[in-house]
Amino acid sequence: MYVAVKGGERAIEHAHRLLAHERRGNPDTPEIALAQISGQLGLAVDRVMSEGSLYDRELAALAIKQARGDMIEAIFLLRAFRATLPRFGASEPLDTARMEVRRRISSTFKDIPGGQILGPTFDYTHRLLDPQLAENSSPEAPAISEPLDMAMPRVTDILGRDGLIEPSPQPASDDAAVGDLTREPLSFPADRDLRLQNLSRADEGFLLAMGYSTQRGYGRNHPFAGEIRFGEVEVEFFAEDAGFAVPLGSIELTECQMVNQFKGSATEAPCFTRGYGLVFGQCERKSMSMALVDRSLRARELGEEVLAPAQDEEFVMSHSDNVQATGFVEHLKLPHYVDFQSELGLLRRLRKEFAEGISDEPVREAAE
Amino acid sequence: MTAISDEKRGSGGSIVVRKDAMRILAHSATEDVTKLLQAVALPNHEFLREPESGLVMMRGRIGGDGRAFNLGEATVSRAVARLMSGEVGFGYTLGRDQDKARLMALCDALIQTEQFVGDIEARVIAPLRTALSQRRSRQAAETAATKVDFYTMVRGEG
Numbered sequence: 401m402y403v404a405v406k407g408g409e410r411a412i413e414h415a416h417r418l419l420a421h422e423r424r425g426n427p428d429t430p431e432i433a434l435a436q437i438s439g440q441l442g443l444a445v446d447r448v449m450s451e452g453s454l455y456d457r458e459l460a461a462l463a464i465k466q467a468r469g470d471m472i473e474a475i476f477l478l479r480a481f482r483a484t485l486p487r488f489g490a491s492e493p494l495d496t497a498r499m500e501v502r503r504r505i506s507s508t509f510k511d512i513p514g515g516q517i518l519g520p521t522f523d524y525t526h527r528l529l530d531p532q533l534a535e536n537s538s539p540e541a542p543a544i545s546e547p548l549d550m551a552m553p554r555v556t557d558i559l560g561r562d563g564l565i566e567p568s569p570q571p572a573s574d575d576a577a578v579g580d581l582t583r584e585p586l587s588f589p590a591d592r593d594l595r596l597q598n599l600s601r602a603d604e605g606f607l608l609a610m611g612y613s614t615q616r617g618y619g620r621n622h623p624f625a626g627e628i629r630f631g632e633v634e635v636e637f638f639a640e641d642a643g644f645a646v647p648l649g650s651i652e653l654t655e656c657q658m659v660n661q662f663k664g665s666a667t668e669a670p671c672f673t674r675g676y677g678l679v680f681g682q683c684e685r686k687s688m689s690m691a692l693v694d695r696s697l698r699a700r701e702l703g704e705e706v707l708a709p710a711q712d713e714e715f716v717m718s719h720s721d722n723v724q725a726t727g728f729v730e731h732l733k734l735p736h737y738v739d740f741q742s743e744l745g746l747l748r749r750l751r752k753e754f755a756e757g758i759s760d761e762p763v764r765e766a767a768e
Numbered sequence: 769m770t771a772i773s774d775e776k777r778g779s780g781g782s783i784v785v786r787k788d789a790m791r792i793l794a795h796s797a798t799e800d801v802t803k804l805l806q807a808v809a810l811p812n813h814e815f816l817r818e819p820e821s822g823l824v825m826m827r828g829r830i831g832g833d834g835r836a837f838n839l840g841e842a843t844v845s846r847a848v849a850r851l852m853s854g855e856v857g858f859g860y861t862l863g864r865d866q867d868k869a870r871l872m873a874l875c876d877a878l879i880q881t882e883q884f885v886g887d888i889e890a891r892v893i894a895p896l897r898t899a900l901s902q903r904r905s906r907q908a909a910e911t912a913a914t915k916v917d918f919y920t921m922v923r924g925e926g
Contacts, residue, residue, distance in 0.1 A: 455826065455842035456863065482823065488844055490825040493836045500904065502911050510918055518914040547908035548915060554832055568834025578827065578836045592830060593837035600828075600839050634791070635862065637824050641817075641848060642858040644783055648824065648844060649794035649862040655832060678828045680840055 423468050437461035446652070446681025447471060451722060452478030453582075453601040455651050455680050472603075472722050479723050490578070492636040492645055496629070496655045496678070497554060503682075504629040506555050508659060512627075514552030519630065520682075555627040556657045556674060565659060565672040588714045595697055595713060596690075600679055602720035604686045610710045610720075611692035619696045619708030622661035623675065630654045630682050654679050658691035663702055673702060780855075780878075780885035789879055789893045790872065794861045796896045798868040804892045805871060808884070813874060816856065817848035819866030849873035855880040 424431065438445050438461040448460040452475045460478060467473035503519025506512045518524075559565040569592065579594040586594070599607065614621045633653050636645040656677035664670030675695025677687035692710075699711040709715050719725060781789070793801060823841040830837055847859045847869040857877025859869040875892060878884040 450840070453840035454823075455840065458864075459843070482841060485843070486820075486822040487841070488822045488824050488846065490838070491827050491842075493827045493829045494839070496828070496832045500907070502907070503914075516916040516918075517911060518916065519911055520914075542910040543913035544906075544909035545913040545915075547905060548912045556831060557833070568829070568831030571835045576835070578838055580825070580838050582838075582841075593835060596828070596830065596837045597839065635824075635826065635842070637844070637860060639846075639858060639860055642860075644787070646858060646860045647787060647791035647794055648842075648860055649791075651826065651842060651862065653828075657832065674831055676831050678832075678839060680826075 423466075432465060434458055434461040434465065437464055443682060444469075444471065446683050447604060447686075448474045448478055450680040450683050450686065451475045451601055451603060452482070454478050454482045472726050476723050476726065489637065489640075491648070492638060494633045494635065494651075494653070496633055496653065497552075497557075499552075499629060499631040499633050499653070499655075500650070501552055501629055501631040503631070504552060504627065505625075506627045507625040508555060508627075509558070512555060513558070515548065517548070552629070554657060556659070559626070559659065559672065563669070563671060566663070566674060568674070586717060588717075589700070590713055590717060592694075592698070592701075595717065596676065596678070596694060598717045598720055599677075599690045599693055602690070603722035603725070604683065604689070606720050606722070606725075607686060607689035607693055610696075610716060611689035613708065614692050614696045614710045619699065619711040620661075621658070621675065621692060621695045623692055623695065624659045625688065626657040626659035628654070628656045628684060628687065630684065652681050654681065654683050654687040656684075656687040656691040658688070658695055660695050673698070780880045780882050781889075785885070785889075786876055786879055789875060789888070790860070792893050792896045792900060793859075793868075793872045793875060795900050798865055798871065800896060800899070801868065801871045801875075801892065804895060805875070807891045808878070808887050810874070810878075811884075812852040813849050813877065814852075815847055815870065815873070816850050817846070819845055819847040819859075819869045821845045821864045821866060845869040847873040849877045851877050851881065853881060 438457050441461075441464065444464055445457055445460045448463055448471060449455050449457065451471075452460065452463070454460075456478075459481060460474070463474035463477040463481075464471070466477060501514075501517060501519075503521060504514065504517045506516065510516070556565055556568075560567060579591055579597070581594055581597055586598075590598075613619070615623075631652065632650040634650045635648040637648050638645045654677075658675035658677070660673045660675055662670040663673050673695065675691040675693075675698075677690030677692075677694065679687045679690060693716060696708070696710040697713050697716060699706045704711070706712060822844060824844045825841050826839045827836045828839040829835065842862055843864050845859075845861055845864055845866050845868065847866065849857045849859070849870070851857075855877045857873045857875065857880065859872030859874070859876060861868050861872055875888055878888045
C-alpha cells in the first residue's frame with residue numbers, strides 16, 4: 401500500500417521556528433554566550449568534546465547551546481561537523497608523563513613522588529546545594545603556594561621498575577599501523593588500539609554502568625586506582641611541508657591507570673595487570689570507567705573466561721556509541737506507516753482466522 | 769603533501785628556535801600577536817597556502833608509554849607564508865583561528881631571516897613567552913596549594 405510521505409513541510413518549518421523560540425527562553429533574561437558555556441559549564445563542554453571525539457571548546461559550547469543542553473544532541477552535532485573537515489594527519493603520540501598537572505591522585509601510594517594534588521575537584525564537597533550560587537557569586541581567589549617540582553612519574557612506572565606490573569604493550573615497529581574506527585568498519589576480534597579509541601569516545605553513562613558491573617562481580621577486575629591525572633599536554637604534528645614536528649598548542653586530558661589483579665604462569669612471575677583510560681578534557685568518572693572496561697575487555701588476552709557483558713568486546717563496542725545508539729532508537733519515531741500497515745493487515749487476518757476457528761470447532765479447540 | 773621545492777633555507781633561526789617560537793605563538797591569543805607584530809616593519813610577503821582548517825587525529829599511547837592508539841580528533845588551522853626574499857614559513861595551530869595560522873606562518877618566515885630573527889624574538893616572542901610563563905606559574909602555584917600534606921597522629925608516649 402502506498403502511503404503519502406510528502407506534506408508536512410510547513411509543519412516542520414513551524415516546528416523549527418518554535419524550537420528556536422523555546423531555545424531562547426524568556427527574552428527578558430540575557431542570552432547565554434559561548435564563552436559563558438565554555439567557562440562556566442566547562443565539564444559539559446569536556447563531555448561533548450570527548451564523546452563528539454572532536455577537541456574544540458568553542459564548537460562544543462555552540463553545540464550545547466544549539467541543542468538546548470541535550471548532551472547527546474550536542475555530541476551528534478559535533479560529529480556531523482567533524483565530517484565536513486579534511487584530515488591533515490595524525491599527531492605525534494601525546495606524552496602524558498610531561499603533562500602540566502592540575503590534579504593528580506593515587507589511591508595506592510600515599511607518599512607518591514610529586515605528591516597527591518587535589519586540584520579543582522568535587523571530591524570532599526558535602527553535596528549540599530549552595531543557595532549563594534543562585535545569586536551572583538564572587539568566589540575567593542585561589543590559594544597559592546610555592547610551585548612544585550613538576551617531575552611526576554606515573555605510578556605504573558614506579559611499579560614497573562620492580563617488575564611488579566606488566567609493561568605496556570610495545571609496537572612491533574616504529575611505523576606500525578594504528579587502527580582507526582572512523583576509517584574502517586569495526587570487525588571482531590578488535591585489537592586494543594581500536595578498543596581504546598572506541599571507549600574514549602563512548603557514552604559516559606554506558607561506560608560507567610559497564611565499569612560498575614565489573615565491580616559488582618560481572619567480570620571481576622579487582623581494581624585499584626593507581627593514578628588519575630588531569631592537565632594540559634603539548635601536541636606536536638609532523639608537518640610534511642615544514643619537514644619537522646611542529647607544536648600545535650596543548651589540550652586538556654584526563655588519564656587513569658588502573659592496577660588490577662595479578663597474572664602469572666609456570667614461566668612468568670605473577671604481576672599486576674593494567675587497565676588504561678585517556679579522555680579529552682576533565683572527565684574523571686569516564687576515564688576511570690574506561691580503565692575498568694579496558695581491563696575487563698582484556699579477558700581473552702589474559703586467559704580469563706569471558707562470561708560477563710563487560711568482557712565481551714562485541715557487546716561493549718557495538719553499544720558504546722551514543723550517536724549510533726540514539727540514531728537507532730530514535731528512528732522508531734520516523735514514519736513506519738507502510739511497515740505498520742502490513743503488520744496490521746496480517747494481525748487482522750490472524751484474528752479473523754482465530755475467531756473463525758473458535759466458532760467452527762469450539763470443542764476441539766477447548767480439548768487442546 | 770610534498771615539501772615546497774623552492775624553499776630557501778634562511779640564515780636566521782634554527783629549527784629549535786623556530787619550534788620554540790611556534791610553541792609560544794600557539795599558546796598566545798591572536799590579538800596579542802597582532803598587536804606585538806605591529807612594532808615590526810614587515811617586509812613584502814605572500815601566502816603560498818591561504819589559511820585552511822581541518823582535523824588532526826590526536827594519538828595517545830596504551831598505558832601512557834606503549835603502542836599508539838587514536839584518541840580523537842582536534843581542529844587545526846594552517847597557512848604557509850613566503851617572503852619576497854624567499855624564506856617560507858609555516859603556521860600550524862589548534863583551533864579554527866585562521867588569522868592566527870597566517871600570523872604564525874609569517875613569524876616563522878621572518879625568524880628564518882638574519883634581518884628579522886632578532887626583532888621577532890625581542891618584540892613578539894619574548895613578551896609572549898613572559899606572559900605564558902606567568903600564566904603557567906600562577907596556575908602551578910594554585911595547583912600546588914591543593915597538595916595534600918599528610919601528617920601522622922602520634923599515639924601514646926611512644
